[in-house]
Amino acid sequence: xxxxxxxxxxxxxxxxxxxxxxxxxxxxxxxxxxxxxxxxxxxxxxxxxxxxxxxxxxxxxxxxxxxxxxxxxxxxxxxxxxxxxxxxxxxxxxxxxxxxxxxxxxxxxxxxxxxxxx
Ligand code: AMP
Ligand code: ZN
Numbered sequence: 658x659x660x661x662x663x664x665x666x667x668x669x670x671x672x673x674x675x676x677x678x679x680x681x682x683x684x685x686x687x688x689x690x691x692x693x694x695x696x697x698x699x700x701x702x703x704x705x706x707x708x709x710x711x712x713x714x715x716x717x718x719x720x721x722x723x724x725x726x727x728x729x730x731x732x733x734x735x736x737x738x739x740x741x742x743x744x745x746x747x748x749x750x751x752x753x754x755x756x757x758x759x760x761x762x763x764x765x766x767x768x769x770x771x772x773x774x775x
Contacts, residue, residue, distance in 0.1 A: 660705045665760035669703050679730055683719045686730060693775045695768025696734045696744070700726070706761040709750040727765055736767035743767060745775065 659666040667673040668687060675687035678698045689697040702719050706712070712720065731744040744767030749756040766775060 660760070663705055663758075663760050665699075665701050665758055665762065666705050669701065678734060679726065684723055684726065686726075689764065692766075692773070694766045694770075694772035696731065696736050697764065697766045698730070698734060700730075700763040700765060701760055707759045708754075708756060708761055709748055711761075723763060727763070731765055731767055734765075734767075737769065 659670065664673060668675045669685045677685070677687050679686035679700075683703055684700060685703055686698055686700045689699050700723050702716070702723065704716075704719070706716070727744070727746065732738065736742050736744045744765055747764040747766065748762070749764075766772070
């Protein structure tokens with residue numbers, strides 16, 4: 658379930674503090690510590706999966722639930738409504754994909770521009 662050396666597993670367990678946005682049995686959501694924009698949170702499955710590269714059909718349920726939560730949480734966190742507002746979803750995967758933390762996570766980024774990055 659958990660990797661004792663993984664920073665996001667430690668956040669899920671409460672061993673490292675985070676600004677929690679949402680939690681259920683399978684999913685934990687918290688603000689990124691270095692936000693690019695007025696809204697920038699990370700969504701992780703509680704199950705330790707290193708990246709998108711490890712996904713199999715058994716993960717379709719939790720991944721689908723994460724995706725369907727995105728619009729609700731984005732709006733609750735301050736993203737303006739589509740189409741003038743909206744948000745950006747990023748899932749960095751592997752070194753060439755720019756991934757730094759190896760616990761699968763979705764970046765949800767949005768809010769009024771200008772953004773600090775992106
Ligand atoms: P990635 O490059 O996709 O692996 O992104 C990792 C993200 O995790 C970066 O945007 C970091 O700012 C963020 N991050 C790293 N440590 C923490 C932490 N303790 N709490 C919240 N976000 C973090
Ligand atoms: Zn982990």
